[in-house]
Amino acid sequence: MLLFIVCGLFSCTQQQNNRQQTDNQTQKSLEAPVAFSADSCFAMLVAQTDFGPRVPGTAPHDACLAWLQGTLQRYGAQIELQKANLQAFNGTYLPSTNIIARYNLEATSRILLGAHWDSRPVCDNDPDDNHLNQPVLGANDGASGVAVLLELARLMSQQAPTIGVDLVFFDSEDYGNSDYDESFCLGSQYWAMKAAQNKYQARYGIVLDMVGGRGAVFKKEKVSVNYAGDFVDAVWRRAAQLGLGSLFVDAPGGTILDDHYYVNQAGIPCIDIIHYDYGFAPTWHTINDTPENIDPMVLASVGRLVTSLVYRPL
Numbered sequence: 001m002l003l004f005i006v007c008g009l010f011s012c013t014q015q016q017n018n019r020q021q022t023d024n025q026t027q028k029s030l031e032a033p034v035a036f037s038a039d040s041c042f043a044m045l046v047a048q049t050d051f052g053p054r055v056p057g058t059a060p061h062d063a064c065l066a067w068l069q070g071t072l073q074r075y076g077a078q079i080e081l082q083k084a085n086l087q088a089f090n091g092t093y094l095p096s097t098n099i100i101a102r103y104n105l106e107a108t109s110r111i112l113l114g115a116h117w118d119s120r121p122v123c124d125n126d127p128d129d130n131h132l133n134q135p136v137l138g139a140n141d142g143a144s145g146v147a148v149l150l151e152l153a154r155l156m157s158q159q160a161p162t163i164g165v166d167l168v169f170f171d172s173e174d175y176g177n178s179d180y181d182e183s184f185c186l187g188s189q190y191w192a193m194k195a196a197q198n199k200y201q202a203r204y205g206i207v208l209d210m211v212g213g214r215g216a217v218f219k220k221e222k223v224s225v226n227y228a229g230d231f232v233d234a235v236w237r238r239a240a241q242l243g244l245g246s247l248f249v250d251a252p253g254g255t256i257l258d259d260h261y262y263v264n265q266a267g268i269p270c271i272d273i274i275h276y277d278y279g280f281a282p283t284w285h286t287i288n289d290t291p292e293n294i295d296p297m298v299l300a301s302v303g304r305l306v307t308s309l310v311y312r313p314l
């Protein structure tokens with residue numbers, strides 16, 4: 001009896017070892033051939049917040065646009081600037097620029113990766129009334145998604161992917177009034193109109209928003225599930241295979257009207273990777289949305305997943 005138990009334990013341990021080996025092999029085969037750097041990504045986040053809040057119509061917004069353009073040029077992207085004066089809910093015209101940075105133009109199989117590069121003009125979720133009219137620095141809400149895409153651009157300049165990659169940096173996402181959903185995402189609404197006119201095609205899209213917060217978890221956002229449920233499942237499965245299952249939790253998330261909604265309107269199945277867990281992070285739309293509250297390892301984990309999807313496409 002004792003012998004039986006010992007043998008049983010042995011075979012169980014053997015099975016675990018085998019499974020572990022298979023998991024390691026799967027992870028290795030899905031890892032990108034280039035290494036996503038947490039340090040480089042975080043530096044590109046700080047480069048944005050160093051300009052100050054990137055509110056459309058302000059000097060830091062202009063300066064950040066020039067920097068983004070220069071950086072993407074240096075990383076070998078084919079750049080298109082999509083400029084428009086977009087009318088905000090309060091009648092203000094926002095001088096807006098969506099930046100489209102393309103890689104591997106001749107590839108017919110393409111993926112769209114998006115993030116918004118503007119930041120919010122008001123800290124209207126700040127608990128201190130004195131802060132309500134200050135602009136948000138947007139380290140997480142804006143700069144984090146952009147930083148992940150810029151680090152990916154740096155990697156693509158070192159080794160071209162086999163699929164086509166269109167990085168889209170949406171402007172004027174966060175100038176809205178929370179009473180009107182459609183007052184947000186003005187840049188992506190404009191992009192979607194143009195994309196439909198131009199018959200733009202991509203197999204699928206991923207929007208990154210608030211992907212660097214300390215203690216972030218990413219659940220399956222419901223608009224994404226409605227429009228592209230199979231793709232959501234495949235992306236979360238990939239995350240688990242890469243050992244990122246504790247960050248990309250297999251559970252329903254919130255319903256968020258973000259840039260991905262409008263990409264879906266243009267006929268591209270698109271999902272949102274966004275930190276939302278019964279509410280946004282505590283720094284959301286407050287003066288505390290600063291680099292000190294960013295975890296570079298969260299940025300790097302999201303980056304590893306996206307890089308894997310680019311170099312080992314689904």
Ligand SMILES: [Zn+2]
Pocket residue numbers: 120141174285
């Ligand atoms: Zn926001």
